[in-house]
Amino acid sequence: MSPTQTAHLMDGTGTARRLVEESAGRAAELVRRTGSAPCLATVLVGEDPASVTYVRMKQARCAKAGIESRRVQLPAGTTTAELVAALRDLSQDASVHGILLQHPVGPHIDERAAFEAIAPEKDVDGVTMTSFGAMAFGLPGFVSCTPGGIMRLLDEYDVDVAGRHAVVVGRSAILGKPAGMLLLARDATVTYCHSRTADLSAYVREADIVVAAVGRPRLIRGEDIKPGAVVIDAGYNAGNVGDVDFDTAAERARLITPVPGGVGPMTIAVLLAQTVTAAYHQLGADLDRAIV
Known part of the structure; x- marks a missing residue:
């Protein structure tokens, strides 16, 4: 991609709508x-x-x-x-x-x-240590909703993370850490960065996939985005501003999530999907249509 081209937006709103519709169908079937x-x-x-x-x-x-x-x-x-x-x-x-x-x-x-x-079994937000352990070991369980939404967006846009260098900026227990675990499970090479990382820009410049989840407005600068990279902005700050300087990053990235309308809607959609799955498990219904 030429540095003068604009990245394609990853539409979290539309993708989330389809997931919610799917969950509604599964919920109706459960009631039946x-x-x-x-x-x-x-x-x-x-x-x-x-x-x-x-x-x-x-x-x-x-x-x-x-x-x-x-x-x-x-x-x-x-x-x-x-x-x-x-x-x-x-x-x-x-x-x-x-x-x-x-x-x-x-x-x-x-x-x-x-x-x-x-x-x-009711941790549909994926916040317990049991859920984190399941994510880390690749076992069945509920994923943290925002990382789960990120992975669904990557799938929606046919982003194959295997062999790619993913840099996760942020290390919270329900966002940064599990996002890295889920990427690692897909055979990405994962680097965690955070507020104490020296020369953050140097790591970001090497990333094929950037996941910004640190809660600092416009921390990730467009000039540090590798041309053709995929940029996932999971930050949300006052004034509808993400952790990435969107305008400059969009000039270099291949795909980028907007704020709002990117990761946020996916978080709620995954929460609902996992709630339906939890209900199937607890009610002993056939799980053919219940797996998220």
Whole structure:
């Protein structure tokens, strides 16, 4: 690709819509077979405006996919022990098939302890250590939703990652680390970079695939993108700005995700798909159409 050409956009909105439609069909089939619809419980601590908006959006998507949603609203002062108890109760509730803890939950709560209170078979957000271990070892389980959405986008655009150098910028437990694991499972050569990486630009310049997931606006500069690279921007910052300087990166990349409209819609779509799969497992239905 010539440096003057513009990259093709990876349409997360359209790809996510098709996945949600597929999930809706699977949910309807589950109701036909068992009389029960998949149910996702969303737990929200406090009234953070962004989190409230995200939860409402997820509930609306659930409705489109034929998934029942249950919102569990807890006060901002909820303790770790109280949150853990609420999550354990949901884990034991047979009418709930998937559990999502909306994060962040506040600095006074041990978020990891809360995540681990979610039963692995209901961890449709892929946040527990059990889920991470399954991703790392290539075993059946639920993937972290954003990395899972990234892999689906790569598949949608026929990006073969085998033998390619993928640079993941970010090392969070539910985004950067599992994204690298999933790429490694596809035979990519993976380099992790982060806020302490010296000379980040040097690593990015060598990348065939860049996954930006560090939460710093426009950290990845277009001049550092290898011509013809695939750029996945999983960052979301104030003002609808990603972690990649989109305008300059698009002049050099072959494929690039926009912000918004790229990775974000895929995250929710994977969450819904995994909720339907969880319901199939828990209700003992035929899994031929249930595998994500």
